[in-house]
Amino acid sequence: MKYTLAEEDYLKAIYKIAERQGVPVSTSAIADLMQTRPASVTDMLKKLAEKELIDYKRYHGVSLTKTGARWATQLIRKHRLWECFLVDKLGFNWDEVHEIAEQLEHIQSETLIDRLDDYLENPKFDPHGDPIPDASGAYRMRYQILLSDLGIGQRAILVGVREHGSTFLQYLDQNGLALGVDLEILEILPYDGSLRLRLAANDPILISGQVARQLYVRQIPTTG
Amino acid sequence: MKYTLAEEDYLKAIYKIAERQGVPVSTSAIADLMQTRPASVTDMLKKLAEKELIDYKRYHGVSLTKTGARWATQLIRKHRLWECFLVDKLGFNWDEVHEIAEQLEHIQSETLIDRLDDYLENPKFDPHGDPIPDASGAYRMRYQILLSDLGIGQRAILVGVREHGSTFLQYLDQNGLALGVDLEILEILPYDGSLRLRLAANDPILISGQVARQLYVRQIPTTG
């Protein structure tokens, strides 16, 4: 099967929203994410339903069918593998790859993506810490604990980011917040929920609660 | 500047035809190469002329403007670099890469292609022996001598192919005709112009005149 660029973009959007907010996915949520108008979304939903990629009831939102979910997962696999390629092989920074991968994910060729996967040595996570589905669509769930869920004195390793905007990622770079860093919460300011963190041997840094809610971590048991 | 997929395909087609048959390029030649109808071509030519990518006079064919030629060259650069990537890094055979590269050449990102070029160590020729333009659009002309231009007893190295179809390339593979092989013309059959070739230490092979006219070679001066 082959789908158009627009159809693929819609499938991915529906998948992403369903993943975060659950089903059913509303027309306006899709319009919002895709920077388009609800009326346009409705038009496309009818086409996707026609092709049995989504289940759609007028006025009641949509959910992906098995086929639709499968295709969306493949798109995500492609997107994330290309991001790995751009960062690991071509030396891009993690804040520069999203838009290029948005284009590359539409390239049609099963073989291509399987060979790319092998070439990259079958990575399990992309440069933002998002899990990469395998050829069958299965993937290992990432730790879903946010830095904002932890308390004072707890230690953790940064394993992923929820927000992918380049300004946000550059901000993390400038503060030494890269995937894999080991951090400890020194203090949580009562006024606005900002966090003071210790990163390795550096001076402590201060981040807002809003930033903390964008960071996935794996907790390290505090020894002793 | 940004152009649509269709516009880019037309530019490339015009460039290719101009390269082989010279200017002006006729509407039907374009329709032919692109597997579309002359009427559709006319429509698009008006749009390209509007954008000053081509010079177009009704009923008298077209030629690329400086801007149009520049853009076409960049597309060819992208196409050929991606072919190198697919063959050299991902292990594709030279008969499998054309269609994938057709898609990849439309990816929009200057940086991407420059980094890819560096990653591949700035190749000068693609897997079919076609020259790769540099970032400024300049490229080194390949030897334009065809195997069919040589006479009995002459030696040469295979440096390129004119035809890119996969059946043709597979035929070459099966007969040991890879780029870089050293060959000698043992005999030219008077009846139909077929050639008997010696390849390295192997048994001689017989190829048709039609095949010989698709093979670019660099002649080796016959010593003694």
Place this chain on the structure above:
DNA sequence: GTCGTACTTTAGCCCTGTCTAAAATTGTCC
């Protein structure tokens, strides 16, 4: 249960790129 607001869909239009059928142009052959 009715009302009002927010959300969703429909209707009708636009643009891109394609097509077929018909009209126009070119250029060649006599």
Place this chain on the structure above:
DNA sequence: GGACAATTTTAGACAGGGCTAAAGTACGAC
């Protein structure tokens, strides 16, 4: 120089995807 065949262009239509404006639906507040 005229007629005809081949080529090219125009006219009008259609499918994909998007928009605005207007109409329809859902559902919480009362």
